[in-house]
Amino acid sequence: xxxxxxxxxxxxxxxxxxxxxxxxxxxxxxxxxxxxxxxxxxxxxxxxxxxxxxxxxxxxxxxxxxxxxxxxxxxxxxxxxxxxxxxxxxxxxxxxxxxxxxxxxxxxxxxxxxxxxxxxxxxxxxxxxxxxxxxxxxxxxxxxxxxxxxxxxxxxxxxxxxxxxxxxxxxxxxxxxxxxxxxxxxxxxxxxxxxxxxxxxxxxxxxxxxxxxxxxxxxxxxxxxxxxxxxxxxxxxxxxxxxxxxxxxxxxxxxxxxxxxxxxxxxxxxxxxxxxxxxxxxxxxxxxxxxxxxxxxxxxxxxxxxxxxxxxxxxxxxxxxxxxxxxxxxxxxxxxxxxxxxxxxxxxxxxxxxxxxxxxxxxxxxxxxx
Amino acid sequence: xxxxxxxxxxxxxxxxxxxxxxxxxxxxxxxxxxxxxxxxxxxxxxxxxxxxxxxxxxxxxxxxxxxxxxxxxxxxxxxxxxxxxxxxxxxxxxxxxxxxxxxxxxxxxxxxxxxxxxxxxxxxxxxxxxxxxxxxxxxxxxxxxxxxxxxxxxxxxxxxxxxxxxxxxxxxxxxxxxxxxxxxxxxxxxxxxxxxxxxxxxxxxxxxxxxxxxxxxxxxxxxxxxxxxxxxxxxxxxxxxxxxxxxxxxxxxxxxxxxxxx
Amino acid sequence: xxxxxxxxxxxxxxxxxxxxxxxxxxxxxxxxxxxxxxxxxxxxxxxxxxxxxxxxxxxxxxxxxxxxxxxxxxxxxxxxxxxxxxxxxxxxxxxxxxxxxxxxxxxxxxxxxxxxxxxxxxxxxxxxxxxxxxxxxxxxxxxxxxxxxxxxxxxxxxxxxxxxxxxxxxxxxxxxxxxxxxxxxxxxxxxxxxxxxxxxxxxxxxxxxxxxxxxxxxxxxxxxxxxxxxxxxxxxxxxxxxxxxxxxxxxxxxxxxxxxxxxxxxxxxxxxxxxxxxxxxxxxxxxxxxxxxxxxxxxxxxxxxxxxxxxxxxxxxxxxxxxxxxxxxxxx
Numbered sequence: 012x013x014x015x016x017x018x019x020x021x022x023x024x025x026x027x028x029x030x031x032x033x034x035x036x037x038x039x040x041x042x043x044x045x046x047x048x049x050x051x052x053x054x055x056x057x058x059x060x061x062x063x064x065x066x067x068x069x070x071x072x073x074x075x076x077x078x079x080x081x082x083x084x085x086x087x088x089x090x091x092x093x094x095x096x097x098x099x100x101x102x103x104x105x106x107x108x109x110x111x112x113x114x115x116x117x118x119x120x121x122x123x124x125x126x127x128x129x130x131x132x133x134x135x136x137x138x139x140x141x142x143x144x145x146x147x148x149x150x151x152x153x154x155x156x157x158x159x160x161x162x163x164x165x166x167x168x169x170x171x172x173x174x175x176x177x178x179x180x181x182x183x184x185x186x187x188x189x190x191x192x193x194x195x196x197x198x199x200x201x202x203x204x205x206x207x208x209x210x211x212x213x214x215x216x217x218x219x220x221x222x223x224x225x226x227x228x229x230x231x232x233x234x235x236x237x238x239x240x241x242x243x244x245x246x247x248x249x250x251x252x253x254x255x256x257x258x259x260x261x262x263x264x265x266x267x268x269x270x271x272x273x274x275x276x277x278x279x280x281x282x283x284x285x286x287x288x289x290x291x292x293x294x295x296x297x298x299x300x301x302x303x304x305x306x307x308x309x310x311x312x313x314x315x316x317x318x319x320x321x322x323x324x325x326x327x328x329x330x331x332x333x334x335x336x337x338x339x340x341x342x343x344x345x346x347x348x349x350x351x352x353x354x355x356x357x358x359x360x361x362x363x364x365x366x367x368x369x370x371x372x373x374x375x376x377x378x379x380x381x
Numbered sequence: 382x383x384x385x386x387x388x389x390x391x392x393x394x395x396x397x398x399x400x401x402x403x404x405x406x407x408x409x410x411x412x413x414x415x416x417x418x419x420x421x422x423x424x425x426x427x428x429x430x431x432x433x434x435x436x437x438x439x440x441x442x443x444x445x446x447x448x449x450x451x452x453x454x455x456x457x458x459x460x461x462x463x464x465x466x467x468x469x470x471x472x473x474x475x476x477x478x479x480x481x482x483x484x485x486x487x488x489x490x491x492x493x494x495x496x497x498x499x500x501x502x503x504x505x506x507x508x509x510x511x512x513x514x515x516x517x518x519x520x521x522x523x524x525x526x527x528x529x530x531x532x533x534x535x536x537x538x539x540x541x542x543x544x545x546x547x548x549x550x551x552x553x554x555x556x557x558x559x560x561x562x563x564x565x566x567x568x569x570x571x572x573x574x575x576x577x578x579x580x581x582x583x584x585x586x587x588x589x590x591x592x593x594x595x596x597x598x599x600x601x602x603x604x605x606x607x608x609x610x611x612x613x614x615x616x617x618x619x620x621x622x623x624x625x626x627x628x629x630x631x632x633x634x635x636x637x638x639x640x641x642x643x
Numbered sequence: 644x645x646x647x648x649x650x651x652x653x654x655x656x657x658x659x660x661x662x663x664x665x666x667x668x669x670x671x672x673x674x675x676x677x678x679x680x681x682x683x684x685x686x687x688x689x690x691x692x693x694x695x696x697x698x699x700x701x702x703x704x705x706x707x708x709x710x711x712x713x714x715x716x717x718x719x720x721x722x723x724x725x726x727x728x729x730x731x732x733x734x735x736x737x738x739x740x741x742x743x744x745x746x747x748x749x750x751x752x753x754x755x756x757x758x759x760x761x762x763x764x765x766x767x768x769x770x771x772x773x774x775x776x777x778x779x780x781x782x783x784x785x786x787x788x789x790x791x792x793x794x795x796x797x798x799x800x801x802x803x804x805x806x807x808x809x810x811x812x813x814x815x816x817x818x819x820x821x822x823x824x825x826x827x828x829x830x831x832x833x834x835x836x837x838x839x840x841x842x843x844x845x846x847x848x849x850x851x852x853x854x855x856x857x858x859x860x861x862x863x864x865x866x867x868x869x870x871x872x873x874x875x876x877x878x879x880x881x882x883x884x885x886x887x888x889x890x891x892x893x894x895x896x897x898x899x900x901x902x903x904x905x906x907x908x909x910x911x912x913x914x915x916x917x918x919x920x921x922x923x924x925x926x927x928x929x930x931x932x933x934x935x936x937x938x939x940x941x942x943x944x945x946x947x948x949x950x951x952x953x954x955x956x957x958x959x960x961x962x963x964x965x966x967x968x969x970x971x972x973x974x975x
Binding site: 224246 | 441462465466480482489490494496503505511513514557
């Protein structure tokens with residue numbers, strides 16, 4: 012490692028519970044954020060924004076949401092995409108029907124609605140444990156898919172089942188028109204650069220909030236319930252309340268991720284994409300990244316999302332453009348992702364996050380071995 | 382408040398507790414009194430129902446009959462959560478730590494009842510959150526220091542040895558500042574040094590903080606040394622109750638421990 | 644209010660003697676029986692699940708993909724002019740080998756992990772097999788006709804001709820295909836029961852399912868037992884896959900069979916094969932009745948996906964470990 016925490020002694024408990032404890036890490040983080048906010052929007056082209064950066068952020072937040080329920084509180088959930096669906100439709104209907112609504116408030120409401128739905132489907136967790144809880148979350152998944160199909164009002168009776176989101180939905184600044192006029196900017200509010208910035212702000216806020224919860228009593232209560240619920244009960248943690256709280260926060264994140272998925276990533280609302288397969292993909296991202304790790308949620312999302320793209324790119328570069336057909340790439344990435352999941356579970360149950368920690372530890376004591 | 386036979390104030394009175402699982406009787410008609418500030422040992426052969434007794438006291442099991450009077454309030458059954466609120470702390474026979482968390486986090490969970498900040502405050506890092514975290518961390522550090530856990534405070538508990546885990550569990554229970562502490566075999570399975578350390582901790586907690594302690598233990602040497610009051614159980618029934626001296630000379634107790642030809 | 648009126652009127656219909664609405668009429672019976680029989684199809688998927696869960700505590704999510712893999716292998720072989728008997732034999736061997744490989748490479752290294760890790764491993768395995776099945780063969784839709792008759796039987800005819808019984812209650816149509824599936828299920832359950840109860844391996848299996856450690860301590864070769872279970876499950880899955888394929892044809896949709904099996908085994912209690920059958924009957928019946936009586940309430944059709952899960956949820960809320968599941972006493 013080029014830098015070590017040696018010599019950076021904490022002298023108060025406030026310093027000890029810093030979000031990023033090592034000084035050099037803080038520098039790296041601030042530089043990274045500065046680049047993401049001030050360099051990337053000017054430099055990156057639409058492909059990078061729309062096909063790489065935005066989806067990674069959106070999926071990371073969805074994974075983080077699942078992580079809160081499954082990774083931190085130990086409540087197995089296979090309904091992520093269903094909760095995303097509730098989030099996306101809430102945001103759409105608010106922005107479509109309410110004139111004074113802005114995108115931030117719509118996202119917040121999307122989270123709250125998804126969270127409330129999450130509480131309803133989380134209620135059985137008060138009585139049911141373990142795998143039996145799969146019934147409840149799968150029920151939520153299928154219910155969401157069916158619900159928005161059966162009640163077309165939520166899609167404004169669009170017969171195709173898909174609504175493209177027009178620029179006027181993207182109301183992210185007060186006096187937006189005037190400001191854009193003033194700076195002489197083009198008024199395509201749904202340009203990728205704006206979508207990127209919206210996604211970035213939401214992602215940063217939610218990540219910080221998650222970290223804050225994890226290092227406070229909320230997170231400790233979740234983990235206590237996950238690790239041993241009887242003991243948690245005996246030391247006075249209200250187990251049921253904690254579970255429902257975790258379901259709410261988890262689905263709040265997932266709901267916002269759903270709204271982002273529609274608004275920032277694909278640019279339309281469509282209940283078909285929030286299907287069980289997407290729930291599974293999010294589950295894969297969580298497992299690969301590592302349960303109970305915020306960094307892991309990001310790493311998992313990056314890997315699962317980027318692997319097929321890399322394979323395609325690699326094929327194009329080696330065998331010439333378009334040689335690898337989509338079916339091959341898809342099957343290949345399924346086999347690879349499946350294999351990596353099993354290998355990680357065997358050798359590094361904490362996923363990529365665990366792998367990262369091991370590497371860090373090895374580098375720290377290099378050239379000695381553990 | 383009525384005073385007990387030996388002039389002390391009762392802290393908890395257990396009356397006629399019956400507990401059965403299906404057809405198996407675990408506890409039959411047990412009554413005893415724990416006095417304020419004493420160390421009360423519950424002893425008896427394996428399967429005598431000692432752990433079940435503790436589970437009844439803090440509400441993990443619900444007895445079919447009987448009542449528990451804690452600090453003058455009478456209950457026909459306890460709930461684990463309300464037991465914790467009333468100030469009954471507990472450690473377990475098979476360590477029940479939160480294995481995915483560090484030592485300091487485990488001990489901090491013990492103070493959850495005193496932390497009032499909501500999850501929204503915590504998420505945004507506003508309001509009571511920061512102040513509470515630091516305040517309670519200070520209290521937990523005192524316990525860490527008392528138990529000599531400073532060097533491992535950031536270690537994940539699943540990586541610790543058995544003896545240390547037992548200590549962390551005691552720390553978690555102490556963090557809640559309980560009025561009564563139920564310890565289920567706190568020194569079982571330890572080597573002699575660890576045993577002595579733990580026995581010292583228990584006595585110190587009892588002496589300095591005035592915490593009433595109910596403990597289950599098999600090590601007779603330690604039991605006779607540290608306890609003020611011994612309750613003997615066998616086959617779910619109480620067969621002896623008194624000071625260590627009285628119990629030691631009780632014929633029924635000797636029979637239960639040494640066996641008697643019927 | 645409107646919802647309440649609909650519920651009440653539906654309830655009234657259920658208890659009426661309306662020939663096409665009342666539940667306690669030949670029509671109602673027909674619906675119920677058809678539902679229960681189609682539920683047996685779900686039980687069939689559940690049997691493999693239960694077998695693995697019972698013996699190793701693994702909640703095998705890859706069940707559906709194993710089913711697809713087997714059916715796809717068989718169909719692809721027959722399409723390549725392999726004689727059906729030969730194809731059956733080859734696929735059986737393939738499934739046995741696959742079971743052993745899974746045990747070797749996935750289950751054994753994870754033997755002492757917690758249940759969640761094992762579950763996640765099967766989720767990974769599921770994804771792997773999906774890629775493998777479609778990568779080895781293809782992802783097209785293949786028809787499969789095993790010659791299982793699918794025409795319905797009119798029960799009244801059978802009752803009159805064989806037993807000379809007459810009753811309006813026999814005016815029921817029953818699908819021969821469903822009957823066939825039920826018969827298969829019966830044979831399988833009988834076979835498994837005999838295997839568990841009367842063979843040495845079966846005895847070891849029961850020991851292993853009770854307590855891994857204790858079983859190992861008395862010298863039961865754990866890995867061998869697990870390999871047997873996975874191999875047997877592979878073969879059972881293959882047979883079930885054929886029946887499902889005959890009904891649905893072989894394609895990716897087949898993997899969703901697992902989602903039909905899930906509520907069934909959860910109602911039954913994860914460790915009980917009879918429970919699996921009972922669960923199938925309940926889910927099947929509930930799906931049919933829900934479709935007929937309650938779909939209208941929810942704006943039309945297509946409620947079956949979540950209705951089955953809702954039914955399961957209700958049952959599990961009443962009995963948190965299923966109808967036949969073992970209730971664990973939590974010790975502290």
